[in-house]
Amino acid sequence: MLAYAARRAGLGAVQVLAVAVLAFALVELLPGDAAVALAGDQPDPEAIERIRTAMHLDEPALQRLADWIAGLLTGDLGASLTSGRPVADILANALEPTLVLAGLTLVLLLPLAIGLGVAAARHQGRWPDRLITTATVGLYSVPEFALAVLLVSAFAIGLAWLPPTAVGVPSLLAEPAVLVLPLLVLLARPICSIARLVRAGMIEALDSEYVAHVRRAGVPERRVVLAHALPNALSPATAQIARTADWLLGGVIVVESVFVIPGLGTALVDAVNARDLPVVQGIAVVFGVTTVLVNLAADLVAFRLAPRLEIAR
Amino acid sequence: MQPHLSRRAVLSAAGLTAAPALLAACGTDPAGPESDTPQTGGTLRAAFAGGGADETLDPHRVNLFADAARAKAVFDKLADLGTDMAAVPRLAESWEPGADLASWTVTLREATFHDGSPVSAADVLYSYRRIADPEGTFRARQDLAPIDLDASTAVDDRTVQFVLHHPLAEFPNTLAAFGAYIVPEGTDDFAAPIGSGPFTFAAFEPGRSFAADRYDAYWDGPALLDRLEIVVADEESARVNALLGGQVEYAHDLSATTARANEDNDAVALVASPGSNMLGFAMKTDRAPFDDPRVRQAMFLLCDREQLVESVLSGRGRIGNDLFGLGFEHYADAIPQRERDVAAAQALLAEAGAADLSIVLDTADVGSGFTEAAQIFAEQLREGGLGVEINERNADTYWSEVLTEGQIASYRSGAMPIASHISQRLLTDSPTNITQWHDAAFDDLYLQLQSTADETARQALYDQIQQRLHDEGGYLVWGFADWIVGTAGNVRGVEQAPANTLDWARFDKVWLA
Numbered sequence: 109m110l111a112y113a114a115r116r117a118g119l120g121a122v123q124v125l126a127v128a129v130l131a132f133a134l135v136e137l138l139p140g141d142a143a144v145a146l147a148g149d150q151p152d153p154e155a156i157e158r159i160r161t162a163m164h165l166d167e168p169a170l171q172r173l174a175d176w177i178a179g180l181l182t183g184d185l186g187a188s189l190t191s192g193r194p195v196a197d198i199l200a201n202a203l204e205p206t207l208v209l210a211g212l213t214l215v216l217l218l219p220l221a222i223g224l225g226v227a228a229a230r231h232q233g234r235w236p237d238r239l240i241t242t243a244t245v246g247l248y249s250v251p252e253f254a255l256a257v258l259l260v261s262a263f264a265i266g267l268a269w270l271p272p273t274a275v276g277v278p279s280l281l282a283e284p285a286v287l288v289l290p291l292l293v294l295l296a297r298p299i300c301s302i303a304r305l306v307r308a309g310m311i312e313a314l315d316s317e318y319v320a321h322v323r324r325a326g327v328p329e330r331r332v333v334l335a336h337a338l339p340n341a342l343s344p345a346t347a348q349i350a351r352t353a354d355w356l357l358g359g360v361i362v363v364e365s366v367f368v369i370p371g372l373g374t375a376l377v378d379a380v381n382a383r384d385l386p387v388v389q390g391i392a393v394v395f396g397v398t399t400v401l402v403n404l405a406a407d408l409v410a411f412r413l414a415p416r417l418e419i420a421r
Numbered sequence: 422m423q424p425h426l427s428r429r430a431v432l433s434a435a436g437l438t439a440a441p442a443l444l445a446a447c448g449t450d451p452a453g454p455e456s457d458t459p460q461t462g463g464t465l466r467a468a469f470a471g472g473g474a475d476e477t478l479d480p481h482r483v484n485l486f487a488d489a490a491r492a493k494a495v496f497d498k499l500a501d502l503g504t505d506m507a508a509v510p511r512l513a514e515s516w517e518p519g520a521d522l523a524s525w526t527v528t529l530r531e532a533t534f535h536d537g538s539p540v541s542a543a544d545v546l547y548s549y550r551r552i553a554d555p556e557g558t559f560r561a562r563q564d565l566a567p568i569d570l571d572a573s574t575a576v577d578d579r580t581v582q583f584v585l586h587h588p589l590a591e592f593p594n595t596l597a598a599f600g601a602y603i604v605p606e607g608t609d610d611f612a613a614p615i616g617s618g619p620f621t622f623a624a625f626e627p628g629r630s631f632a633a634d635r636y637d638a639y640w641d642g643p644a645l646l647d648r649l650e651i652v653v654a655d656e657e658s659a660r661v662n663a664l665l666g667g668q669v670e671y672a673h674d675l676s677a678t679t680a681r682a683n684e685d686n687d688a689v690a691l692v693a694s695p696g697s698n699m700l701g702f703a704m705k706t707d708r709a710p711f712d713d714p715r716v717r718q719a720m721f722l723l724c725d726r727e728q729l730v731e732s733v734l735s736g737r738g739r740i741g742n743d744l745f746g747l748g749f750e751h752y753a754d755a756i757p758q759r760e761r762d763v764a765a766a767q768a769l770l771a772e773a774g775a776a777d778l779s780i781v782l783d784t785a786d787v788g789s790g791f792t793e794a795a796q797i798f799a800e801q802l803r804e805g806g807l808g809v810e811i812n813e814r815n816a817d818t819y820w821s822e823v824l825t826e827g828q829i830a831s832y833r834s835g836a837m838p839i840a841s842h843i844s845q846r847l848l849t850d851s852p853t854n855i856t857q858w859h860d861a862a863f864d865d866l867y868l869q870l871q872s873t874a875d876e877t878a879r880q881a882l883y884d885q886i887q888q889r890l891h892d893e894g895g896y897l898v899w900g901f902a903d904w905i906v907g908t909a910g911n912v913r914g915v916e917q918a919p920a921n922t923l924d925w926a927r928f929d930k931v932w933l934a
Contacts, residue, residue, distance in 0.1 A: 134434065135736075148484065150820075150852075151824045151853060152852035191627070273663045275669060320476045365656050366656065368656075374628075
């Protein structure tokens with residue numbers, strides 16, 4: 109398994125680099141460059157030319173890409189074209205709120221989604237199942253931005269129970285109240301999709317030969333469900349959990365902009381708008397790394413849960 | 422000193438600008454009863470759209486409104502623009518032109534930086550030379566270009582002798598240029614900036630928040646607030662929510678729709694500044710079809726300004742007369758308002774052989790109501806028999822593209838003196854001449870204006886220039902949008918002022934009841 113993990117990591121590094129190069133190419137393909145974006149509604153051609161020279165944008169694109177990759181290999185992500193701040197600083201600042209949100213969401217998501225899925229499966233066809241199924245299908249169809257706007261107007265503006273945004277908050281953990289509404293929005297859809305997968309997996313597992321066998325052997329029902337059926341029921345859901353983790357770690361821009369949380373999603377949008385290539389590439393590297401790691405972790409967990417399965421290559 | 426200059430000085434000394442005239446013209450309630458006596462103390466949190474992690478406190482790098490608001494909290498300029506765009510002395514106590522208007526003597530006020538050192542002529546020259554550095558990329562460089570900084574000198578600690586490359590009757594406008602802040606001599610690092618402004622720097626996190634505390638020794642009298650915090654919320658809806666939820670006391674740049682939705686909400690006060698944002702279309706006068714003045718005039722006549730103001734601005738604005746600077750100093754308000762006349766437009770088009778003309782209208786989502794205005798205007802043109810295709814461009818590069826490309830483009834402009842509008846956009850060598858208006862006689866007229874010391878004679882030249890632009894210029898100006906700021910119910914002293922003028926975001930005069 110270790111050799112497998114190492115091979116996957118090596119492949120991952122290549123994938124990350126490919127993502128960064130692709131991001132570079134895509135931003136290069138966008139009309140205009142950082143100098144034009146910075147000039148905004150004062151597009152004095154002379155000034156744009158001076159900015160371009162100052163940013164070294166007059167060098168060939170391939171040269172800039174090669175310089176950047178050379179820097180990357182020595183652990184240097186470069187500096188922002190616009191402000192000259194090190195990209196590593198910008199990433200660290202943007203990562204913090206994203207990690208806090210993603211971490212808390214996952215911590216709440218897993219027990220809730222799995223619990224709901226198991227509960228529905230155990231009462232298959234009866235009212236708890238029907239209630240959970242109806243609620244999850246209904247909630248799943250509400251897009252994040254609509255839910256966010258709805259929650260803000262109801263709980264923050266209307267009832268004034270919770271702060272509407274995280275504006276000006278130095279750190280999300282310092283004022284946990286600002287986290288409540290964003291967490292609800294982030295949890296809503298993943299809870300639905302994962303609970304439904306767990307429910308389906310659980311129904312299948314409870315129906316299986318081996319569960320019938322342990323039941324015949326007189327194992328208590330609680331143990332049958334938690335120790336025998338659940339691990340098998342979870343493995344189809346791990347891929348979805350990994351996708352959710354990846355989505356959360358990418359910084360969910362809708363949630364970030366409604367609640368004014370300066371995470372990775374906001375940083376990426378700002379960087380693309382400013383055509384700030386080093387920052388875009390730095391974020392692409394972070395996205396690539398998290399995707400590779402999350403998927404590797406998911407595969408390893410699925411393997412642990414159900415060792416008889418072949419690991420997908 | 423010249424008559425108009427002393428008038429400005431008097432007005433500024435009395436703390437007045439032309440605001441009362443504009444106040445009367447505006448339909449919105451000012452921020453609460455003015456009879457309350459100002460109180461000292463408290464923290465004001467103000468929400469602005471920001472620039473993300475790339476924000477800087479270098480006052481010479483200001484670009485966004487948030488940058489300008491932070492810069493004016495910590496720094497001062499020699500002059501700033503009043504609500505009617507007339508220059509108001511700030512760190513400059515007075516200015517005096519030489520006989521030929523090509524040199525100006527500026528006397529500095531007795532002011533101190535936050536470290537206690539006096540603001541001196543050397544600081545002024547250092548700041549201006551830093552901005553004007555030919556290798557640098559500072560935005561105000563273009564504005565300071567008329568100054569020969571090598572020949573300009575410090576006469577004594579509080580007197581600067583500016584030598585210009587050519588006569589400039591409106592030189593005080595230059596001292597008020599966007600981003601022309603005075604920093605202590607030698608400063609190049611603005612991590613913890615020291616300025617002479619009403620607030621001393623306390624904390625800054627790019628893209629998130631900025632805090633500054635009252636500077637008790639401020640030359641214009643200490644601010645009323647203990648502390649000012651400027652926080653960043655890019656989405657307008659987030660700024661409104663933060664205001665409604667009590668997280669901020671001031672929300673900058675709200676839309677007409679938001680204003681309408683909160684008109685009857687007692688918890689917030691809306692401060693609308695009329696005439697702040699010019700909206701229009703820029704026609705390229707150097708190429709077909711708009712190289713024919715009759716076609717441009719037909720466009721003027723096909724435009725239904727009332728409809729545009731009503732639908733795009735929800736009525737929160739005023740109609741334009743194809744001239745920049747409604748309500749500003751030197752505006753030609755004697756020129757009659759142009760009305761829609763489809764028949765006359767069609768006659769002009771037929772005369773120009775363009776009766777079944779088809780045009781491409783460039784637009785982009787670079788400001789609220791931009792694309793909507795283009796759609797409505799296109800419909801108005803179609804009613805006159807024209808074919809119109811709307812070309813929506815990329816918002817990030819729109820301004821740079823339409824400067825040279827296309828035929829007619831959605832256009833807007835913030836407030837600036839009318840002379841700056843002409844010099845930046847309407848002279849043959851203007852850097853952002855989007856209408857491609859190249860006319861030697863017009864250039865001469867402008868030079869003559871800048872060489873005319875007598876105010877009456879200069880106003881006549883202003884009128885002549887604006888009449889020409891009204892008759893056949895390339896800017897179709899259909900309206901002026903109100904600039905809307907929202908404040909909490911207890912905020913007082915927020916003036917109606919176009920963005921980037923002296924009284925805009927002037928938090929040293931704001932207080933909490």
